[in-house]
Amino acid sequence: QPTIGVLALQGDVREHLAALEASGAHAVTVRRQSELDAVDGLVIPGGESTTMSRLLTVFDLLEPLRARLRDGMPAYGSCAGMIMLANEVLDTRPDAQCLSGLDITVRRNAFGRQVDSFEEDLDFVGIEGDPIRAVFIRAPWVERVGPDVEVLATVPDGPAAGRVVAVRQGGVLATSFHPEVTGDRRVHQLFVGMVRGLAPTPA
Numbered sequence: 001q002p003t004i005g006v007l008a009l010q011g012d013v014r015e016h017l018a019a020l021e022a023s024g025a026h027a028v029t030v031r032r033q034s035e036l037d038a039v040d041g042l043v044i045p046g047g048e049s050t051t052m053s054r055l056l057t058v059f060d061l062l063e064p065l066r067a068r069l070r071d072g073m074p075a076y077g078s079c080a081g082m083i084m085l086a087n088e089v090l091d092t093r094p095d096a097q098c099l100s101g102l103d104i105t106v107r108r109n110a111f112g113r114q115v116d117s118f119e120e121d122l123d124f125v126g127i128e129g130d131p132i133r134a135v136f137i138r139a140p141w142v143e144r145v146g147p148d149v150e151v152l153a154t155v156p157d158g159p160a161a162g163r164v165v166a167v168r169q170g171g172v173l174a175t176s177f178h179p180e181v182t183g184d185r186r187v188h189q190l191f192v193g194m195v196r197g198l199a200p201t202p203a
């Protein structure tokens, strides 16, 4: 069973811990470097990305986290977590830090001018069966994907039709929306499977 951390500085940490436990992982909170060092993969929850950015600096986690991502630690970011994992963020504060785990450009609060929060059923590459119920809460969207980034889901219709809302690059997964609040564990199962596949096998 892989040990997967949830970055627990701010945001909807408990929902991710529960979703990971229900998906076959041992889930732990991460607030310090020793805890980060002990996990096979990390979830960065939804919340508020500029606050999370500031707390990463305060807790001396920014450089350790960047280093683990460079070394290939699998990571999954939902909403604010997607913003944190991007290597370029639009409409954020000039001092906000990002982790550069994904070669994407995201726009914060991108749906906001139309509507703050909404739900939508999405097809999700690699997830079979019923569509995924996606809950968007002051969500970002992805405006640019680098050549090594796979698009996993887009908004099917409405004013934001075609906008990219789920991506993967190697071991790093991100969604604009919050699967941790729906009770459907398939996105977390996908990530747990990625961690299993990428974690070094015990000798």
Ligand code: GLN
Binding pocket: 045, 046, 047, 048, 049, 050, 078, 079, 080, 081, 083, 108, 109, 137, 138, 139, 140
């Ligand atoms: N709007 C938030 C941000 O900019 C993200 C919202 C969320 O995580 N639900 O960080």
